Amino acid sequence: MIKETTIFGIRAIIEAIKSEENIDKVFLQKGLHGELFQELETLIRSKRLNASYVPVEKLNRLTQGNHQGAVAQIAPIAFYNIETLVENALESEKTPLFLLLDQLSDVRNFGAIIRTAECTGVTGIIIQKKGGAPINGDTIKTSAGAIFKIPICKVDHIKDAVFHMQASGIKVVAATEKAKHLIYDIELNEPCAIIMGSEGRGINPSVLKAVDEKAKLPILGDIESLNVSVACGAFLYEAVRQRS
Template identity: 40%
Template sequence: MEGFHKKRPGINKSQLIIGRQPIIEAIQSGRPIDKILFQRNVSGDAIGTIRQLAREQNIPIQQVPPEKLQSFTKANHQGTIAIAGLVQYMDLQQVIDHVMGNGETPLFVILDGITDVRNIGAIARSAVCCGAQAIIIPDKGVGALNEEALKSSAGALERINICRVNSLMKAVDTLHLNGIKVFATEMTASKMLYELDYTEPCCLVMGNEENGVFPALMKICDEKIKIPMAGSFESFNVSVATGIVLYEAMKSRMGNRK
């Protein structure tokens, strides 16, 4: 279909970093990178350097056919293009240290398999409104934090810490080591959301509407909770569900103030 690749929603030309050395310099300068695209079978010392830097910064890498890169630019891309991010990604442990160092009680959100950027934006908006300090996302399998996500968040994605990790399982381990309990939403859970103590350091895990939270991740969570519903409809939208639980946490914490 003619013109099929000409428009890429949420990505503008200013986000493209084209060529090997510009990508290396962008990563080393601390510029946020959403992902790096490599042409299949590309090789060279600079490619090895980019791979190493990407591993260190948890930047996703995709192997793509030449046509994919050409759909982004006609310039000499040297077999690789990076897409710059619109938000700055933070280190999870540093965020935990900062929040606790400020005397705050951590309230974080983990997003597992949520790909709709409008949902991500709406979740970020609720998180900021309810006093959450961070959103934790995996480096793969989550919607891009692009212009549409920022617009849906009404700027909230720029006001909350975004921690990108290469493993949500390891992220939960880090939270546990810092005394932060992890609560997962699950439709068949026996405990209601209002039965938890949100005044302690905690993190909410929200899964996508089709599959829920990944079973292995669910298994290592401290509690499973469900949101009561009046009818027999399947479920809440994930951004609405997140807002409900976050509001319950905020209400609990505000009621605990002396």
């Protein structure tokens, strides 16, 4: 069993970042000031780390120790380099299928999607460094261990991944209810990447403008949308169907 690692204390987190530890997310206390705290904030910005400002009660729940207003989570996995992953995928005999997640916020949705992605043969998952759900114990549990079997990359912005995919000859398809076409009308039997948006906001409008295709699922009931992990499964299994 791989245990999630949490570190706390401003100086300890500063040293962990400087030592190139694989920091997944930093939680900082709202309204806190001080020279050392500002040094930590500057370091977080320079490294483009995922950080959130939260009430002290949140920090108290994350650790029993003297956190000094800062708690960091170290990811239990090593992240892949997107350039290397894409290059290796294009050189393999298998048709690549990538999954881009635009700032999903729920760790259980994240874990469920990772599990489905592994089951459907997804080549790799790309997430954004900031604004998304952390990789923690809940993510690992919900993924049923799949998180250790599928490559995951982090990029500064999802648009960076979109442009890299397109430059590599990989078609990018966005899952959005704003689409005119159903997913069944989109060709997925070629190198492609599917983008899923966040639970509340969906896919960022600037990202939508950059994609090659937009697709949606048919909704026959009164509820206007599906849970993102369910929708993602439907998209991925349509790709499996076309490729079978």
